[in-house]
């Protein structure tokens with residue numbers, strides 16, 4: 001029988017507990033379990049945004065050079081890189097995840113002349129599915145639905161962490177399986193970045209993309225990241241040609257000649273305010289240490305699953321800690337109404353059609369007591385229903 005004192009004991013032993021104070025938490029009674037969709041606001045982000053607004057106001061256009069705004073997409077990428085096991089010059093932070101997917105799938109198709117078949121799971125996140133349909137339409141490509149049989153497939157787009165169940169795919173094994181079939185995999189790391197320990201080069205990953213506004217606490221609409229392995233950068237042609245990717249950006253009249261390195265993935269003027277917020281969120285996770293963050297994710301999701309079992313709630317989130325991300329999916333036929341009822345109890349989780357409640361347990365901002373209180377509230381509501 002788990003009781004609240006167990007949660008308090010886990011909080012007392014939590015080496016990351018102090019990081020919660022690094023975040024703006026105006027209502028301490030609100031149990032926010034949606035940091036897997038939109039992470040909380042780091043206090044340092046508020047200061048950093050004020051600072052950049054002062055730069056903008058005072059130094060105006062010279063800020064592009066004086067405050068190095070010009071290179072922000074790449075310097076923020078270099079700060080994010082260690083969270084992916086990547087090196088400097090392998091990550092750029094810019095645009096939305098959807099645009100990043102569009103770029104990366106096109107890059108993968110263009111790596112080998114004649115490529116046109118893209119495989120994706122029908123249960124993958126909608127933007128991923130829509131993006132590949134749009135690409136197939138533009139290029140006269142073909143979509144293969146499902147990933148079991150990769151014969152004849154050129155490019156695979158897939159999420160590392162299932163957005164519904166939190167199941168983690170086998171990064172090494174599945175990258176190799178696709179490669180053996182002659183395909184390049186583009187990994188969507190949106191639900192993995194900032195919560196799982198990753199080493200993309202060791203896993204043989206060449207192309208990846210992901211959000212910074214979820215576990216990385218980068219802020220609403222924070223720009224996404226694209227990773228291109230150094231080993232293939234010289235072969236990469238991306239589809240959105242813009243002046244930030246030009247080898248001599250201010251030469252102006254020259255024909256397009258892409259920069260060497262990750263800079264060739266850039267498009268137009270970077271979103272400086274969004275990048276500033278993304279950078280602070282990334283720094284918080286880097287400083288807290290991804291090994292500790294990932295360890296707490298395994299522990300706190302395990303605690304949530306134990307509570308689901310105890311309260312008789314159904315979950316299809318994997319029980320093997322190594323195979324799950326940072327959220328727990330509870331299934332209930334009345335999930336939509338339970339989601340609303342939880343809000344009345346000061347508990348914010350999210351709902352995914354048709355029957356999933358996602359408990360996002362962002363390790364830096366979620367306490368074990370939060371999980372106990374939220375699951376107890378859900379259990380009471382289910383009993384009453």
Ligand SMILES: Cc1ncc(COP(=O)(O)O)c(C=O)c1O
Pocket residue numbers: 096097098099125127128159163188190191211224
């Ligand atoms: C797997 C996955 N990919 C992409 C996105 C979002 O893409 P964008 O940042 O372009 O809205 C999400 C959002 O939740 C997601 O879960």
